Amino acid sequence: MSQEINFRNQSISTEINRLLNSGSEKDKLYGLKKVIYSMSYGMDMSEYFMSVVKNISSSNFEIQKLVYMYIIRYSEYDPNLSLLSINTIQRKLNDKNQIFRGTAIRMLSGIRVPAISKIILSEIKRCIMDMSFYVRKAAAISMVKCYRLDSSSLPILIEYLLILFNDQSHIVFGSALFVFQELCPEKLDLIHPYYRKICKVLHKLSEWDQVTALNILLVYARKCFLKPDDKTSYNSEDLNKKESFFNEESYFNEESNEKAEESINNILNKDLNLLLTSIIPLLRSRNSSVIMAACKILYHVGPLTKQSELAKPLIYLLKESSDIQYIVLTNIIAIAIKHPTFFSPFYKHFFIYPSDSQSIWELKFEILSLIARKENIKDILEELKWHTKSSNPNIIFKAIKSIGYCAVNHCSISELCLQNLIGNINSANDTLIVESIFIISQLIQLNPKDNLHYIEQLVLYYDSIKVASAKACIIYLMSKNIFNLPKLSLDMLRILAKSFSQQEEIVKSQILIFAVKLYIIYSSNCFEEKLEDSPLDIFLKNSKISNISDENNIPSSLILEKNKMPENEVIYNNPSNKLIVTKLYDYIMLLARYDLSYDLRDRARLYKFLALNSTSLFTQKVVFSFSPNIKMTTDSIGRETFTLGTLSLMLFKQIKGYENLPNWSDDITQLPHPNLREEKHNNIFEDTNDNFLKTSTSKKDKKDNSILLNINSVEILDLDDFYRSNTDTEDEDSETEIESKFNSNYEENTNSESTKKETSFENEEADNKQIIPLL
Known part of the structure; x- marks a missing residue:
């Protein structure tokens, strides 16, 4: 079998070599496609390196692209053979076709051989001055590859970057911003002269260049502006005073400095307002990344009045695919934790659909519980109640937990939520019963004295409940409120003792604690005698162990005195009740002593030892210790600490490489001067977003100017003079005269240009022949 596979591989290798070395362009293209296809599956195709490199000089553009892809992938495999292709690539940099020149510079920078870093730098310098915007963009991208190949070339690359910043082509300018972010994102002083330009052309950049620009502007705004105030205004008087703060005389004058400092916030925020205004159109972009980046700036940079504008764009993204929905929902939760009112009017967009995946509807449940307000709480509560009837236990759990969170945040509806949850106990769904009792217990603990009647209702349902965890929760509630329900406690202990041996371990543990508490209460006689320190208490005091107090800082000696109500004195001092307990x-205790669970047996021995001296202060501290109430929070608390739109926020943990946003500057004297952001008009290129290239030679400029001068020398009638003319023949004569002069000048110029182009092409061919190989 292995021999057959080897034979098959050899035959395939022979076939590919034959195609690559064929004289037919069609066969070469087919062979290269086979090689690239195998590369995409992770196969090692380095054995064809020599055959592939031979085809780099092909005139077929499709073949050239495939050869470039191959060489970039395997340039490190054999650097010496890779250098053979550099001579051909340099010739392509002089090609008349701008696409060939752009592809050549990208290919040259993609060869990861450190020996040619200087050559790449020189070619980048030439390409950033090219008249084609496509070549200049390719040169900008090549700067990043050159930096990764040789980091010592950063100062030279920054000089080239400043040239690209002055480019008037939006495509080239967007690529320059990408280069800045990759090479030197911390050098924000390079952005000062181009800040306003970035804001003005933001809507003209490509979608991915917009994302890059917005990320740069976010960091720039946090470091170079004061934190915006909602009351900030932009008055002309403040703008006229912008020199008053930074002027040397007024800067050292305390009186003028105090006045100027009040208005400088408006001056600096004028540029910040330019940023916030320029990103508004991007909120309607078709690219979800652009919308998210714009919302990130509004949230982390804008004032509170501006931040509310990010709600609608994020809601719009919920119509996208499930992957985008998940990212958007995680960011909405991070915003809703701090500002739930932003999304309160749009609560219906977070209702759960049958097509939603589990990760989506889990986030929607959290958002509904966060944005619930008086205006929408009824609709949200009805939505959550509907999902408590679901057949999916996970949906039931999330729905009931959301109801409980809404009840905690809105006291006005807590009564209504408790009634709905109590009604769920009659359900045949065990999951619904358990989760409802858990949430009820947490809500009751927030205000136990006003919700005692709900505890009584839960005790009535105790025998009908079959789930052990739900039973344990009811017993725990009774044990927490044992002083408030003395009569019910006696009956409850009688019921629990009957079924102790049939219960599960978790229920037995709660029954044991409940029985010990009730026994200590009835045997301590706190209404008749004062508690004294036992020998154990004296030992613990000397050992500094018993310095424990409850949550209200009340001495432990007053635990029973504080909780035993005088109106219940008759019940506690009744001898028959003491005998029953x-x-x-x-x-x-007897049943627990011989239980199969060793943990329960150990607990029984511990509690029995403590109960031997029920008047001991230490015993009361241990048995009646105040456990803190469980705080009901959403699962996403903590997401708001991450920067919006980051991977760490989505995964809810800090990823390697994550960096927090810089803090706002509080010292106004450390901020850059507003004059640094004045635009500089030293443009090297005009907009060249078409396929026609403009020459930069002085001779042609003179000839073009001569044409214009000849045209301008012709007398052209004004509109009023045109209508005052008597006959149309004069107009026809004047038109023919203009055309004849224009045609004669145009023919002379075109003939001279054609002869010049022929000589220039001959010179280029002669220069190309003189290129020396780099071996």
């Missing part, structure tokens, strides 16, 4: 306590 003592017998039930002994019965439960």
Whole structure:
């Protein structure tokens, strides 16, 4: 079998070599496609390096592209053979076709051989001065590859970058911003003269260049502006005073400095307002990344009045694919944690659809619980109640948890939420019952004295509940409120003792704690005698162990005195009640002593030892310790600490390479002067977004000017003079005279240009022949 595979591989290799060395362009193209196809599957195709490099001089553009892809991938495989192709690539840099020149510079910079870094730098310098915007853009991208190949070339590349910043082509300017972000994102002083230009041409850049520009502007705004104030205004009087703060005389004058400092915030925010205004059109972009980057600036840079504008664009993105929906929802949660009112009017957009995946509807449940307000709480509550009837237990859990969170945040609806949750206990769905009881217990603990009647209702449902965790939760609630329900506690202990042996371990543990608490209460006689320190208490005091106090900083000696209500004194001092509690306590302790669970047996021995001295302060501290209430929060608390739109925010953990946004500057004297952001008009190129190239030679400029001078020398009638003319023949004569002069001048110029082009092409061919190989 292995021999057959080897034979098949050899035959394929022979076939590819035959195609690559064929004289037919069609066969070469087919062979290269086979090589690239195999490369895409991770196969090693380095054995064809010599055959592929031979085809780099082909005149077929498709063949050239495939050869460039191959050489970029395997240039490190054999650097010496890679250098053979450099001579041909340099010839392509002189090609008349701008696409060939642009592809050649990208190919040259893609060869990862450190020996040619100087050659790449010199070719980049020539290409950034090319008259084609496509070549200049390719040269800009090549600067990043050159920097990764040789980091010591950064100062030279920054000089080239400043030339590209002055380019009037928006395509080239966008690529220059990308180069800045890759080479030197910390050198914001390079952005000062071009800040306003970036803001003005932001809507003209390509979509991915817009994302790059917005990321740069975000960091720039945080470092170079004061934190905006909602009351900031932009008055002409403030703008006229912009020299008053930075002027040397007024700067050292305390009186004038205090006045100027009040208005300088408006001056600096004038440029910030330019940024916030220029990104508004981008909120309607068709690219979701652009919308997210624009929202990031509004959220982290804009004042509160501007931040509310990011809600609608983010809501619009919920119509995209599920992947984009997940990213958008995680960012909405981060915003809603701090500013829930932004999304409150759009609560219906977060209703769950049957087609939503689990990751999507989990986030939607969290958002609904965060943005719930008095205006929309009824609709949101109805939506959540509907999903409690779902067949999916995960949806039931999330829906009930969201109801509980809404009840915690809105006291006005807490009663309504509790009633709805109590109604779920009659359900046949065990998941619904368990989750409802858990949320009910958390809500009751927030205000137990006003919700005692709900505890009584839960006790009535105790026997009908089959889930152990739900039973344990009800017993825990009774044990937490044992002082407020003395009569019900006696009946509850009687019910629990009957079924102790049939319960699961988690229920038995709660029954044991409940019985110990009730026994200590009835045996301590706190209404009759004052508690004294036992020998154990004296030992613990000397050992500094018993310095524990409850959550209200009340001495532990007053635990029972504080919680035993005088109106219940008759119940606590009733001898028959004490006898019943003592017998039930002994019965439960006996069963726990011989239980199969060693953990339960250990607990029983511990509690029995503590209960031997029920008047001990240490015993009361341990048994009646105040456990903190569980705080109901969403699962996404903490997302708001990450920067909007980052991977760390989406994954909810800090990823390697994540950097927090810089803090706002508080010292106005450390901010750059507003005059540094004045635009400089030293443009090297005019806009060349077409396929026609303009020459830069002085001779041609003179000839073009001569044509214009000859045309301007012809007398052209004004509109009024035209209508005052008596006959049309004079107009026809004047038109024919203009055409004849223009045609004669145009023919002379075109003939001279054609002869010059022929001589220039001959000179280029002679120069190309003199190129020396680099071996």
